[in-house]
Amino acid sequence: MDSYDDRGGPAGQPPGAGIAGLSLPGQLTAVVVLVMVGLLACTHLAMVFLHVAPSNTITKQHGKAVDAWVYPEFEQNWKLFAPNPLQQNVAVQVRAEVAKDDGSRTTTGWIDLSAEDGAAIRGNPLPSHVEQNELRRGWDFFVGSHDDKNRPNGLRGQLSERYVRRIVMLRLENHDLGGSVERMQIRSAASSVAAPEWSTEKIDTRPVYRLYPWWTVNATDLPRGVRNGRTEAGR
Amino acid sequence: MSGRPPVSGPLDEQPGRRPAEQPGEGSGERSSGPPGERSGERSGEPLGARSGGPLGERFGERAGERPDGRPPGARTESKPLFAVERRAGRAVQRVTATALGPYQSAVVRIGFAGTWLLFLLWELPNRRELYGPDGPWSWDMAQQLIARNGAFTGLMWSDSTVWFEIVFAVAMLSSALLLVGWRTRTMSVLFMFGVLSLQNRSIFMGDGGDNVIHLMAIYLVLTRCGQVWSLDARRAARTAARRGAGHEPGAQGARDRVGPLLWGCLGVFLIIGTVTDRVQGAPWLPVLFWGVWIAQALWWAANLYAPNGQPRALLNVLANLVHNAALVVIMAEVCLVYATAGWYKIQGSRWQDGTALYYPLKLHYFAPWPELSGLLTSSGVIVMLLTYGTVAVQVAFPFALLNRRLKNVLLVAMMLEHAGIAVLLGLPFFSLAMIAADAVFLPTGFLRRLGGEAAGLWHRLFTQDRKRLPEQRRDSPEQPARTLVG
Structure with a gap:
């Protein structure tokens, strides 16, 4: 375990690494995962964005979905001293x-x-x-x-x-x-x-x-x- | 109290963690009337667009331009018709072939593990009051709240003090080991376990600093953050050096005893936890635990039996993809922090009239050095300049990423401001955490110089002259090839 780290950066990369070095089934898998991971990351960022944004058209309609995604572990509040600091x-x-x-x-x-x-x-x-x-x-x-x-x-x-x-x-x-x-x-x-x-x-x-x-x-x-x-x- | 003007609690932070228990609650217990109904300033629109871009290309561009410190000028010019496709192809190759930003991800790892470790060490005498079963926020009170908000915490598995001490020890140990990069991936999982367990156990003890650590602890699990500045990297470099140039990656797996042992032990816990239905919390958490555990086994097996084979190459590609996506998320998260902090401030009258900075400095809870605060607030002009400067920097930061030099200037400004906050408002751990998050945007050249200096210092202080060369060498001659990457 962790031995991927043993790879030690570029030195350990086998030649032809990356998607170019894969066989066709491997490439297909990689593309599918690329798309999935990309979608997941974008969705996550969109959800977190909607969570920190003011109440708006989207959150009024889909607030539940945003909450379901964000809570409990991704809850955040960055209104640091905003809109006004405590006085x-x-x-x-x-x-x-x-x-x-x-x-x-x-x-x-x-x-x-x-x-x-x-x-x-x-x-x-x-x-x-x-x-x-x-x-x-x-x-x-x-x-x-x-x-x-x-x-x-x-x-x-x-x-x-x-x-x-x-x-x-x-x-x-x-x-x-x-x-x-x-x-x-x-x-x-x-x-x-x-x-x-x-x-x-x-x-x-x-x-x-x-x-x-x-x-x-x-x-x-x-x-x-x-x-x-x-x-x-x-x- | 309800008739107050809209004010926000300083740094309030992991609020109630309760979704829609009742309207209007949940985010910011105290920030009473935040700009809720106003939709004029959609703070993040540009941000959203930015972070929502297609992963590959965006990242290629980002990585080429910022963290590695070189303008993406090296792009080849191709026929316009195919230029897009070729660029896309190259970007895909790039995000599959390399885990970008090795130094940035390492500095984030070190920053957060270090911050959390220092915090835990500092709070050691208060640990039971903060998170223990018999603290003011007692075990069964936490139980009732968690039953409703579904947060994950290992501390709910038992109300015994012994178990609490074990979890606390695991949290400290995993922070220390993640800091030095020993079995980095495993430690990152344990680190996340520790952070979530303690913070979710007593959510009302935390502040903004805890909140960032919480998020980053989760994201870090998905990164290959031990590529440099870690014991893992050193071990790899030594193995490689021993084998000479024609090293076989697989053979290390064969000699590794600790890894499988660690994996086995954690597997037992994971199985017990799953069978007894203890791994509660968000549904993706068990998936993450099991996923990492299985991936470790696959990686180990691939390295052992087919170090040059397709399965290993594929796993490598997948790990790179996940790492790169996680790094984008970390960067975007930092942008969201500043965008939110900045855009909401713009709407506040105190930020508009240039006096906002004066007020937190006068709060007893944030005034460790009242004389110093008094000195700073003695000039209205200075307060006004700092107030406006704060807002400007925070709002500008996400856009400044488009320009390397500007980004670096703002980065320095923000780090300095956080250093100031650490002292003036008495929020050292919050500031450390924010600086660690900012560090993801530091240029590679700077980070490598920093690493070099640190290594040199360490060398002069603690080692005679023995052969520490293999790892030293890692940071120099090989690296030029790396700079374009991240």
């Missing part, structure tokens, strides 16, 4: 209702998880996906799979809620909350990026909050390694 910092903040060891309950202040990501990224030449993508994209996923009234749309919505809870619980593990988290509430704070100093634009940079309902934390919300204060409580 606000979206922070995910959480507060927790903690059951203390003595049986009392307290509610923490707002903990800014995105700010923690930001702090981890600052001064870091090689930010990890854990810092740069996990919460950021997880939150996008959550927002994108919920409607305006904050109802999850189907499986993706439900999965995204659990995903966000699990990320939060993982992050809260690093905070000493003095007990186990029973419930949590999340809010997002979107603050517009200030206008450039050389610009005359006026942009209100005060954060716009969006508050989400309290969630009860249960066992499925705990990634492994997250003790949620229980062992400490036992000690």
Whole structure:
């Protein structure tokens, strides 16, 4: 296997290589394969093109065929910072209702998880996906799979809620909350990026909050390694 | 949140991977109102036309003109009546006789294998959080999503941590071996397995960089990317040198023990996987796995029993055809990336008013060096020039392929911009991946010089003077014949 590579480039080519060096049946096979491979490549490129192109006459009629070809492995999105770059910092903040060891309950202040990501990224030449993508994209996923009234749309919505809870619980593990988290509430704070100093634009940079309902934390919300204060409580 | 102006998430990237689960979803979870309904700017029309051209001739022209660094001036002039036919004939001969762009495909291989390897090494401490069965995106959550989107991942075969560690190790090992070109084709398949397994397992962890690696990992399987700068090529050169000028290609197969062993082991896995119905995912994937596996056996047998026979010649032709088509797809894919990125930007008000570049630099998630970003954004004129420059380069790139010199200038510009993005936006792996993709358009002359320098450096640093000549020689005297090719 792989011995074709042993051919070592041109040196290994037998004389008369290529289609000219083949017998007639071989040539016919080669031509058939040439046509098939050519068609396949063209079709693939056409499908990928239609996938990245804006909605248009063809995709309105044959969108299903394009999707069937492209998904799941050839999906792509190259609208990098387009049509407009994101112009606000979206922070995910959480507060927790903690059951203390003595049986009392307290509610923490707002903990800014995105700010923690930001702090981890600052001064870091090689930010990890854990810092740069996990919460950021997880939150996008959550927002994108919920409607305006904050109802999850189907499986993706439900999965995204659990995903966000699990990320939060993982992050809260690093905070000493003095007990186990029973419930949590999340809010997002979107603050517009200030206008450039050389610009005359006026942009209100005060954060716009969006508050989400309290969630009860249960066992499925705990990634492994997250003790949620229980062992400490036992000690 | 819904009332926001149309904005796009930075680099968002492998979005949900869910086709038509619900309207409007699927591509770009967050890029809210992309230019959806507008059909004015059909970004890729020229592109589509371009990439849709007849394979042979297009490729002949491409290969003659760009990657190899020589203008296609050497074409013979023939009688006008037969000129077309002769050119077509020559093109067919060319795409069947040679796997074009040996240096370009090798640099793409090295670039992507290296990027993925570095990424995996860097994320080693976080691997379980990112892809492990008990990470925030847990195994059974992934299971539910994958059951619906049908993506391929070996990580769904078991929820045990041991299996996860095995797959992760395979991903790292195959990247390293693909990088050095050891059993290149086999490693490319394992590399694809690793990439798809990890990325599809946790799709919400990825970004644009992962997305390019994902695509290229698939395309690379179809290329002969180990023709140069690989251990395979070195082994071949040594065998050939040992045999002197009149070498027989077949005899190497006879002495090769590792190849058949590797093939056998992977075959067992493949059979088990197929019988237990584990090779799920897109229907073409099992076809690809089995196809490569069977092709390897045929190639091995042809080399062993009839090294100069017709079957081997035919297999060689078929492999060249597939390689050349895959290389065209890789090139076109890079063009699609830039065309999409560029044309969509044109429609954005921030790209129009020349301030767009300022904003990503002010996002906390993309600001590893706020002071540096601040320095760059302190001048409105510079921001505006960079903003316009970015769009111009991205939109122009596919067309610049028609002119070699312009193409090279834009290529340098794009690589520099990606280097800048790596530092300023803290996206080193994304940038590395994009540079690796760009590299498919580097001229052969440059690549060979680069290879020569690297070899020389290696030589000076790590080897005394022993006889490393056979492989050295490979890169020089033989090559002139090669330059026209790719």
